[in-house]
Amino acid sequence: MEVMMNTRKHLVSSVIFVLGLFYFPLIAFSILDPLDFLALQSVRRSLDDLPGSNFFSSWDFTSDPCNFAGVYCEADKVIALNLGDPRAGSPGLSGRIDHAIGNLSALAELTIVPGRVMGYLPQTLSQLKNLRFLAISKNFISGEIPTSLAELRSLQTLDLSYNQLSGSIPPSIGTIPSLSNVIMCHNHLTGSIPSFTSETLSRLDLKHNNFAGALSSSSLPPSLQYLSLSFNSLSGPVDRLLPRLNRLNYLDLSMNRFTGSIPGVLFTFPITNLQLQRNFFAGRVTPLDQVTISTVDLSYNRFSGQISPLLSTVQNLYMNNNRFTGEVPGSFVDRLLAAGIEVLYLQHNYLTGIEINPAAEIPSSSSLCLQYNCMVPPVQTTCPLKAGLQKTRPTTQCAQWKG
Template identity: 75%
Template structure:
């Protein structure tokens, strides 16, 4: 019996010894990992991983094995013992992306300079704790299902250069504190449900400003954007008021889309001299005459569906796609525009639904197959019959009474 008890005791000792060895190994592993990555960052990555999952077909998290060095995980980039960049999800086009929610632990990655998340089905709100990332320069959380508002506390991200929250379901207004961020170069908040007015953005290095497809309202002050802006898109909102003084300041624009709003006032002639290829001001309430300063070299100009009036300037003859339809233009169509159309230098010339009285074109002239001309519903009988958009209607000529009333 004594021998059996001794053997039993030794068996218990062996089990205890093995347990202690296991504990020591775990402690040594934690010390090893801690030597590679800051423990706070290590625990933050664990929390982030628990809150997100691969969508079917995605294998992004397959390398996230916390028994190895997290700095070797896909999408994790370190400098010393700190995480400096976190790119969540497979960046290849067509990747299924991730699902889940954004854990507030992201805000504990104190050295993070870059945070991006690929398109997926992530829901919930934007963590307010991101405001703690004082070194953050690049933030792109787009094409998911993020809801709620943009935290006002993000106004503390004084080093942020790119803010891309596009294609989500964000609501509420744009915080004034975000507009005052001094280093912003790219603001991309398009395709959300943002409302309220647009605050002034004061960064002198702002280049791209895209807020299209929201529910923003109110007017823009002449100093709401800096002269450095090159790309400006505010289409599909509810914005009102004049923009002539603002546009006169933005002389570096190479893309401008203010369409589908309720802007009023005149369109400054200077805007047609800017180095852009696409100018879209259609479906607003702009009025007055269009008076370019020089020959217009913009390839596409769309000012349709406004209240513009006066004669059509011959300086538009070099525009390849010219949409002047559904306005109140009067007089004759300039001969220089007609000659360039017949020479196939103009692809689209839409003049329908105006009060034009004449066009110098031979009824037997052949419109190039590569060109589209629409003249119907003016104060003249179109000398040539050309296909027009269906929404132009079937009436070829405007009623005489309307023409007389407008002239009177």
């Protein structure tokens, strides 16, 4: 009888132990929605740490996933997923983005740190109706931007920069009403730049792509503060568009094919850096008032006429390789000798003179270049190598540009 009782106790203990193996993990997982739990498992299977990274070391699915690195929960749902070690210089992750990520229905933030994540953006991202922040930068994401991303009507930040994306930006992306930051620089995107209707868009960075075509006068909202479109093949005038963007504090349209004049009101904007170089802008440069922008680059265009003395307050001024004529205003000399100007590049124009004493000492902190104009430079200064060796422009060329 005693043997039977001991055997029964042993059997009961064994059953309790076996049930415990299944039961206690269920207790650990019970705080997280099962669909979110399965989605995290799929994400983990599709991504790996690069050598030197241990981001996934805490992803032990026998414990609470809400305690995993980069996983943030509210109630029983994942609301933020930050994949990879965010510290600068960390190795990042490899692999692909699993389509199951679209099952994280409460997700409001998704980031993947720089690494070697490749493949396409999954169409299922459009299921994340609460997503406000999407940043997958400096990886190897390829293919086209899914049109379905436009269904993310709560999206505020879209950062897909430094990848290998191709094709065009779907026009419907520009209709997302809450967009504040669109950063898609350094990809292989083509086509025209769509119109953006968001009244909160403050940053648009599309530099280093293959965009072409013209910008319409209403394609960008007045809310913009940062605009970079450099290193594309954009063309046409911008004189009707720019006056609307009077909140800009940074503007870079360099390395394109823009034409026409630039409005004088542009120089009154709260801009700290104005980059218009290497286009086909033409006409006179006529600021409305003394310019307070610290850096202005108008080089390698077709600007003409006399140089406005209102530009003498610019700290770094690049006006080289244009068609400017006449004498350099005396206010530039005064500012230069007082160390108020750090860079004044006027080479490769048709300027006829500058009133400066040949014995004047230009501060060592200042750089002045005057060569290849319609005058002999009165002072010898160090010019950039690309200015060439010729000091003066041939007189036959100067005769054509008197005035």
